[in-house]
Amino acid sequence: MATIRVGIAESGVVLNPNSVSTLGLGSCVGVTLYDERRKIGGMVHVMLPSTELAKGADFNRSKFADSAVPDLLQQMIRSGADQRRLVAKLAGGAQMFNLGGDTDSLLKIGARNVEACKKALSLLRIPIVAEDTGGSWGRTVELFSESGVLEIRAIGKAKTHI
Amino acid sequence: MTGERRESGNEGFRAPGAEDALERMSDFHLDVLKEVSNIGAGNAATSLSTLLGKAVDMRVSRVVPMPFNEIMEYVGGAERMILSVFVRIEGGISGNMLFVMGREDAQSLVRHMTGRTETREQGFSEMGLSVLHEVGNIMIGSYITALSDFLGFELHPSVPSLAMDMAGAILAFSLSEIGRSGDTAIVIDGALSLDGGALSGDGAGHIFLLPDPESFGKIFQALGVAGNGDH
Numbered sequence: 001m002a003t004i005r006v007g008i009a010e011s012g013v014v015l016n017p018n019s020v021s022t023l024g025l026g027s028c029v030g031v032t033l034y035d036e037r038r039k040i041g042g043m044v045h046v047m048l049p050s051t052e053l054a055k056g057a058d059f060n061r062s063k064f065a066d067s068a069v070p071d072l073l074q075q076m077i078r079s080g081a082d083q084r085r086l087v088a089k090l091a092g093g094a095q096m097f098n099l100g101g102d103t104d105s106l107l108k109i110g111a112r113n114v115e116a117c118k119k120a121l122s123l124l125r126i127p128i129v130a131e132d133t134g135g136s137w138g139r140t141v142e143l144f145s146e147s148g149v150l151e152i153r154a155i156g157k158a159k160t161h162i
Numbered sequence: 163m164t165g166e167r168r169e170s171g172n173e174g175f176r177a178p179g180a181e182d183a184l185e186r187m188s189d190f191h192l193d194v195l196k197e198v199s200n201i202g203a204g205n206a207a208t209s210l211s212t213l214l215g216k217a218v219d220m221r222v223s224r225v226v227p228m229p230f231n232e233i234m235e236y237v238g239g240a241e242r243m244i245l246s247v248f249v250r251i252e253g254g255i256s257g258n259m260l261f262v263m264g265r266e267d268a269q270s271l272v273r274h275m276t277g278r279t280e281t282r283e284q285g286f287s288e289m290g291l292s293v294l295h296e297v298g299n300i301m302i303g304s305y306i307t308a309l310s311d312f313l314g315f316e317l318h319p320s321v322p323s324l325a326m327d328m329a330g331a332i333l334a335f336s337l338s339e340i341g342r343s344g345d346t347a348i349v350i351d352g353a354l355s356l357d358g359g360a361l362s363g364d365g366a367g368h369i370f371l372l373p374d375p376e377s378f379g380k381i382f383q384a385l386g387v388a389g390n391g392d393h
Contacts, residue, residue, distance in 0.1 A: 096327065
């Protein structure tokens with residue numbers, strides 16, 4: 001089994017028996033898609049909620065929820081996944097620092113990222129079957145294409161599987 | 163602070179290279195930013211020295227334009243546990259500041275200041291955390307004061323906030339604003355030697371200044387070096 005590592009604002013799709021992971025999600029959100037029959041798994045590491053926040057026309061689509069999620073879907077389809085069978089899982093979207101301030105600011109970016117990822121999935125009619133979001137701690141996540149299980153690791157907490 | 167490089171072989175989308183505006187910055191301008199860091203972190207070193215009652219040395223300032231994912235390696239890997247105090251700056255320039263220490267260095271610092279040994283496997287006692295919060299607060303405050311004097315700008319820092327967690331989680335959040343413009347940040351890193359060889363870990367505290375992209379022009383203008391740097 002090989003593990004493909006995706007960095008900030010990157011995505012990856014894996015076939016059985018491989019896994020795809022991303023390290024140290026804070027306010028960022030890891031969105032995963034999974035086709036159980038074909039055992040195809042995909043993940044994107046979303047950093048910001050909306051392409052409306054992008055300055056300049058030339059931006060990395062994997063960074064923003066509203067472009068990253070549809071692009072991941074297309075990547076899954078190109079790898080042989082069937083959109084009608086896909087299910088999604090989400091992890092991350094923490095608030096790493098307690099900063100007060102208004103909720104529109106980028107200081108509350110974690111919650112906004114989660115909301116935006118959910119909206120993007122809903123527009124694509126992909127059901128969210130599990131999530132581990134919010135809180136104030138970092139998460140490392142790994143999606144196993146064999147089972148569709150998403151493993152979540154955090155400092156000082158027991159490993160969980162969703 | 164270097165770590166292993168992450169494995170390659172990603173089938174998916176790769177973040178594009180350095181953003182144009184940052185790539186165009188000349189060596190001369192990077193040197194100017196290094197001087198900004200020397201002044202800010204130097205003042206922070208003096209404050210910490212007073213607080214601890216012993217010498218704290220300004221080690222080195224590095225100014226490096228780096229893609230986000232390389233920044234994670236620069237601080238020792240996305241999963242490395244770090245202790246960090248975060249401040250958002252608004253005013254004449256805007257950006258984020260972080261005071262960062264490794265866990266072992268933070269434990270040594272608490273032991274030095276309180277005479278108590280932190281025994282918890284992962285975390286710190288309430289008192290330990292409060293000491294570290296205050297140290298970060300003083301360090302960043304001193305840095306900002308020096309920066310403000312040097313640039314002639316009023317700077318308004320947010321209330322400092324402390325977190326102890328994976329470096330990736332802390333850094334990526336701190337890069338959110340910069341992420342609106344590209345996938346590369348200019349990391350202005352001032353390293354402080356807290357106690358020579360007596361500390362474990364890498365023995366250094368780091369103060370990172372991460373200006374919002376629009377602020378670089380203002381810094382250069384304030385210092386009278388707004389040209390293209392071909393001196």
